[in-house]
Amino acid sequence: MQIFGFPTSPFVRKVLVIAAEKGVDVELVDATPHKPTPEFLAASPFRMMPAMQEGTFTLPDSTAIAFYLDAKYPDPPLLPDAAEARGRAIWLDEFADTILSNSARGVAFNRYIGPALLGLPRNDAAADEAEAKAHPALDYLEEQVPADGWLVGEYSLADIAVASCLKTLSYGLDVKARPRTAAWLARMEARPAWAQVADLERDTIEGAIASGAHRPS
Numbered sequence: 345m346q347i348f349g350f351p352t353s354p355f356v357r358k359v360l361v362i363a364a365e366k367g368v369d370v371e372l373v374d375a376t377p378h379k380p381t382p383e384f385l386a387a388s389p390f391r392m393m394p395a396m397q398e399g400t401f402t403l404p405d406s407t408a409i410a411f412y413l414d415a416k417y418p419d420p421p422l423l424p425d426a427a428e429a430r431g432r433a434i435w436l437d438e439f440a441d442t443i444l445s446n447s448a449r450g451v452a453f454n455r456y457i458g459p460a461l462l463g464l465p466r467n468d469a470a471a472d473e474a475e476a477k478a479h480p481a482l483d484y485l486e487e488q489v490p491a492d493g494w495l496v497g498e499y500s501l502a503d504i505a506v507a508s509c510l511k512t513l514s515y516g517l518d519v520k521a522r523p524r525t526a527a528w529l530a531r532m533e534a535r536p537a538w539a540q541v542a543d544l545e546r547d548t549i550e551g552a553i554a555s556g557a558h559r560p561s
């Protein structure tokens with residue numbers, strides 16, 4: 345399976361971690377919305393990453409890809425069976441993809457990704473504005489995180505989506521300042537699937553910085 349995107353995106357990381365948890369082999373294909381290749385555009389007509397291709401089937405959107413992967417590769421499952429836990433897992437995925445990611449991207453882009461990868465000036469005012477919106481979301485998350493185990497009881501899409509978003513935020517903010525969140529993130533980082541994607545992300549960033557591939561030509 346090919347995943348189009350760049351792994352500093354919370355949405356791209358989310359699908360990479362899901363695929364790794366399910367043991368699905370993925371080729372990460374570099375794709376930037378401002379320089380779309382025909383293959384990326386075919387999979388993601390609105391130029392958003394991630395998108396995927398498996399055989400002749402293409403699909404954009406991290407949550408759509410998550411549910412595709414879960415239907416096709418059901419083990420381990422992404423969602424709990426119990427109604428309340430399932431509902432909360434879907435809510436926390438949505439929380440990550442909207443409320444948390446809006447501020448995460450503003451912080452990470454303006455403090456790290458823009459300057460380091462795209463050759464843009466650091467924009468502290470924009471980052472500070474995004475950070476101010478991140479703190480209420482991080483306070484909410486700290487209340488949701490259990491002292492032990494996973495966000496909705498069993499490990500689920502919620503953990504993957506929220507942790508993926510926090511990793512993007514970590515490029516510009518200490519996401520381990522809140523103790524329950526820090527301990528839960530440590531549990532995530534101990535998972536082999538998470539570590540596999542973190543290694544891929546580090547190598548991809550180092551390669552992009554060395555080659556200047558994402559800088560305007």
Ligand SMILES: N[C@@H](CCC(=O)N[C@@H](CS)C(=O)NCC(=O)O)C(=O)O
Binds near residue numbers: 406
């Ligand atoms: N709901 C989408 C959001 C995807 C998204 O916003 N991706 C960003 C990167 S983090 C993007 O491609 N932005 C390009 C643009 O807005 O032009 C998903 O879950 O995949």
